[in-house]
């Protein structure tokens with residue numbers, strides 16, 4: 198196994214406290230601690246993204262359910278966060294494993310320098326052998342600066358620390374192609390190669406305590422895999438599975454690359470009518486490879502891993518500044534660009550006013566804006582797809598006035614010209630072309646291909 202993997206483990210509220218009486222789930226927490234320490238001993242970096250502050254405070258304050266009123270939620274987060282950390286500290290201290298608390302809001306990473314500071318702090322903690330425990334700084338975060346749920350926060354954290362794995366621990370083993378309770382032929386989805394094809398049925402999502410559910414997990418998986426992070430959904434009550442899944446997945450990677458190398462050195466196989474390289478059946482990809490005495494590679498029966506769904510990382514990961522532009526910043530309005538501008542952006546040019554077709558919403562200079570591309574010259578704006586994000590040099594009011602004109606005309610129209618570009622090339626990031634669809638809020642669900650099964654489901 199590759200040394201020094203970085204593994205982010207995300208635990209939702211329902212993994213930290215009991216849904217009904219809000220008592221801490223000590224055995225789960227203890228097993229996570231043992232697992233994290235074992236991973237550290239094996240030379241890996243571990244980051245834990247832990248929800249539960251509000252859940253723990255509910256018990257402390259004798260409240261039956263999570264309030265709806267924001268100041269109350271924020272007060273509960275302030276009460277519960279120190280208790281949550283005390284709980285982690287209590288267990289980790291028996292293992293002599295140092296931990297650190299990192300509380301984030303979107304505002305903390307909206308400025309590039311602050312984002313880099315946060316990244317450096319993570320790197321330093323991991324260098325020191327510390328396990329950072331991350332949560333959203335709920336006490337300070339209002340709607341506009343919220344990550345929204347800890348699944349998203351964990352995916353952004355995984356991107357920030359350039360993790361190898363993100364484990365989204367939940368109350369189900371994995372995703373299924375149908376509801377196994379009503380469809381006995383439902384099959385577990387072991388590997389998701391192209392997450393752009395997935396859309397979650399959110400009706401099964403979420404516990405009574407947390408904000409996330411299966412929908413936010415798929416959004417998070419999309420975000421993390423785009424950043425090159427293998428993302429795993431598995432059951433939180435069996436944290437011991439994490440190490441086994443990592444071992445298995447690393448074994449699969451090694452087998453796949455050894456098979457590729459071996460096949461490269463073999464004469465080409467006879468043509469097969471239906472299987473091209475990209476269409477290798479799933480099971481074949483998952484099998485491990487052995488070399489027999491004749492020196493030829495052959496497939497061996499794979500050792501079965503614990504049940505889980507593994508989302509494979511993008512082969513063109515979006516990292517560093519582009520990752521920050523796409524996922525660190527909260528976007529404001531929308532800019533619609535024509536086909537020519539989109540092609541130019543794809544070739545890493547900046548966005549000129551002449552390529553802007555329309556502007557929606559209100560934003561200021563230097564804010565992050567969603568970019569939409571027109572599929573054809575006269576296509577309605579409603580047909581446009583979000584293609585990326587940009588930090589803009591002009592406000593929405595100004596861009597409305599200079600859209601479609603040459604850069605040389607800008608000063609004449611708005612009285613000044615800070616830049617010939619609406620957005621500089623280094624301030625434009627496009628979503629992975631392979632996963633061309635952006636991370637969409639799960640409210641806007643498309644065809645429901647995957648039904649996630651939750652214990653909360655009737």
Ligand SMILES: N[C@@H](CCC(=O)OP(=O)(O)O)C(=O)O
Pocket residue numbers: 208209210211247248249250251252274332333335346347348406407408409410
């Ligand atoms: N930050 C909040 C948790 C946010 C939340 O509900 O997350 P999750 O339980 O993962 O859906 C807390 O610590 O209570």
